[in-house]
Amino acid sequence: MVNTLELVLALLAGAVLVVGIFRSLNLPPVLGYLMVGAAVGPHAMNLMADASGARYLAEFGVVFLMFTIGLEFSLPRLFSMKRIVFGLGAFQVLASILLVMVVGGLAGLGWGAAFALGGTLAMSSTAILSKLLSDRLELDSKHGRETIGVLLFQDLAVVPLLILIPALSKPAEVLLETLALATVKAVVVLGLVLFFGQRLMRAWFFHVARQRSAEFFMLNVLFITLGLAWLTEMAGLSMALGAFLAGMLISETEYRYHVEEDIKPFRDVLLGLFFVTVGMFLDVGQIILSLPAVLAMLAALLFGKFMIAGAASRVLGSAQGTAARTGLWLCAGGEFGFVLLSQIDQARLLSPALSQVVVAALVLSMLLAPLIVQASEKIVLRLVPSEWMSRSLQLTSIATQSMFVDKHAILCGFGRNGQYLGRLLEQEGITYIALDLDPERVREAAAAGETVVFGDAAKRETLMAAGIARASVVVITYADTDAALRAMSQVRSICPNVPVVVRTADEVDLDKLRQAGAAEVVPESVESSLMLASHALALVGIPLPRILKRIREIRAERYHLLRGFYRGGEANGEALEERQQIRLHSVVLDAGAYAIGKTLADLRLHELGVEVSALRRQRVRIVEPAVDTRLSLEDVLVMLGTPSQLANAETRLFKGL
Incomplete structure (x- = not known):
């Protein structure tokens, strides 16, 4: 065994290495954390003698995850998407649970274990899918909205599942009483917190914000989050429920986005630790021995969820293509599956061998999720002739x-x-x-x-x-x-x-x-800064022509196509300083010009301080032509430089001097 410091260093080194590799490959970092946990766990290097302390600390990762979900909880948003969230989302989750219960019952699995397993497999990855939708600009597409709606319902469904799963481990004769008591407790806590908490939270955070102390603000966020988590745990419910309620309360205040940014580092690090502890209980040897069962579970997961989500989408009136896309996006597992699976393990609802198979199938499905999404259009075109x-x-x-x-x-x-x-x-x-x-x-x-x-x-x-x-x-x-x-x-x-x-x-x-x-890249931050500067300079009394000149110079430095401009007859009345500014000048290569047949590299115009910004040839404009471009008769060169530099360059083009 190793001491605590060495263990922490080993975990950090492994996480930095593996998560860095996974991010560079555009794979979900959660899989990297699972690999690190599997490496240090009892089935591999066995670096940790007692994993219970780490597991308890990792529960705080789930607490902060549920807190951020509560922050994103919005009643107006739920109302605007109620048909998708409570129609399609509820259909997908409940049908997945029902299907697993039927199959599990036929396989000899108890109904409580089958229910918990169904909830685990029903989850999809909010982190992976929302990022893929954003990257592919499909958030506003029909299947994008359906996917987001289902993910939102899944996030909400985790809350009652976290309450129900521990109760399922109770004996059958007291199960109904346990569930009823848990429901009453949840309703009472929800009522008290939501009824009294909203006004209190808004008033308290207004007082905290007036102190203008980031440290004091952060301390209050942590206190409220962990305090409500402790309160719900004392009531016999999960800590995650209290954290979710804390997020809901703060989401109704104007401090929501500030809190979300402050809490994110804590959430990501602790959630990473949670996935490390999940990975610690992965037995790679057992998974390899059970590989046929893992592949069968994976195939059943992908196909079953694809059919359920696709059918739900069709029932709600979507076209066949949209339904197929929604099914393909949602067919893989998600990170909340691991959260629920940890509850299942603590309640001892599944055998260790079956838990290993489920974890392996979830990991493989999350690895396949980006590949399935990437191939979704080809799959849809093959499956749906219309x-x-x-x-x-x-x-x-x-x-x-x-x-x-x-x-x-x-x-x-x-x-x-x-x-x-x-x-x-x-x-x-x-x-x-x-x-x-x-x-x-x-x-x-x-x-x-x-x-x-x-x-x-x-x-x-x-x-x-x-x-x-x-x-x-x-x-x-x-x-x-x-x-x-x-x-x-x-x-x-x-x-x-x-x-x-x-x-x-x-x-x-x-x-x-x-x-x-x-040809040109326009950074919004630069343009907004220029506009702010121009208004500020005008208000402090700087003459407008000087402001415009300064803005033009800055833009000329940053935007290649705006560097210089063509001068007409008005240039005759310019001051000396204005005449020496960089400008554009076009030259037509007539018959007998020295440059015909030469490359731009041969002409060495850069030695004269002149840059060729474009070349027009037979009505085709080439921006920034390559140095090995060979010039032809009637080519039009667009050059950038001061008037004296341009005059020297024109002499070289025609006479070679």
Whole structure:
């Protein structure tokens, strides 16, 4: 055995290494924590003599997880999604439990154990699926809304399951009495806390916030969370229920988001410890010996939940394609399955061998979840023949909008930024086609006369139907870098010469987007800072021309395409300082020019302080041409530099001097 400090160091080192690897592979870190626990547990290195202390500490991870779920609990949101949450969500959870109870009964499993196992297998991963929906820009899609609604119900269903599962271990003759007593206790605690707690919580946090002390604020959050957890535990209920109530109370105050950010580090670290303790009881040798049973459980889990969720979606009136997608998204297991499984183990409802099989199946299903989602479109097209017709109609709708337009703009995303941009383009007489994945937004905007269609800009056929080969510019209006990179990859593979303008939240991914081929990247943080600075400078008395000059200089440093501008006849009246500013100048290579047949590297224009920002050849504009580009007759070079530098560069282009 090792001492406590060595054990902590071993756990931290293992967690840092394994979780880092899993994150780099875009796999859920919970699986990394499980692997670390399996390595240090009694079935492997056996580094911990007594795991009960660690298990008790890990319960605080579940406490903080339930607290954050309570923070996200919103009655208005539940009401707006009540059909999906309490219809589709309840159907999926209850049908999953019922199916497991039927199969378990046929296999000789007690009804209480089968009920608990059904609740465990009914859960899906909120962390994995919500991130995948966000990354794929499918939160507002039909199957995205159904998936979120079911996940929300599952989160709520955990609360009564945490109350019911410990009671199921009681003898049959006192089970009904135990359940009734637990229900009464839960109702009384809920009533007291919600009735008296809301007013008290708002008033108390107002007093705490007035102290303007982050330390005092954090201490109160911890005290309220752990205090209510202790209260519910003393009442014979779970600590997780009290933490959930604490989150619900704070969610009704204006301090919700501040509390959520403060509590997140505690939740993530302690929850990671919880999954380490779950992994400690994984017997890899036993799982390998039971591999056929594990694979059978995995197949039953994926297929059963796919059929149940898909059927529930169809019952609620969704199309076959939407139902199939919802089923595929929800078929894997989730992290709450491990939370419930720990309760099942403590109540000794399942045999150790069966628990090992269930844990292994849950782990494998969570590993497969991102792969299933990635292949979901291909699977749906194979399973649902009508999807081909639906896809064809969608592409036809897009092609109809783009059929008679040329030199138009393609807007990827029609949210707030896309709509503002569309109005500006329309005022300038520029045609645009917007692609968006929110069906409600597309329906309303199209009804109002906007040229917006339902389509995924990250799909090749959608961009082809939008007429990308004839487009003059593509603008990616959403700030998600990964989604922007996927769309840009398709644009570059179809039409490498069309310029792409990308929006990003800040400058962190600036270089990554530029390397991917963006002609310009616009960071929102930079533009908002410039606007704040310009208003502040004006209010302190700085002359407006000087402010505009300063803003123009800053933008010229950050935005390549805005560096310099073409000067007309008004340049004659400029001051000397203005005349020496960097500007753009275009030169046509006529017959006899020295540069014809030479590469840009041969001309060494950079030695003169001049940069070639674009090359126009036979009506095709190439932004930032490569240094090995060989120049031809009638090429138009767009150069960037001061007037004197540009004059020297023009002399070299024609005379070679």
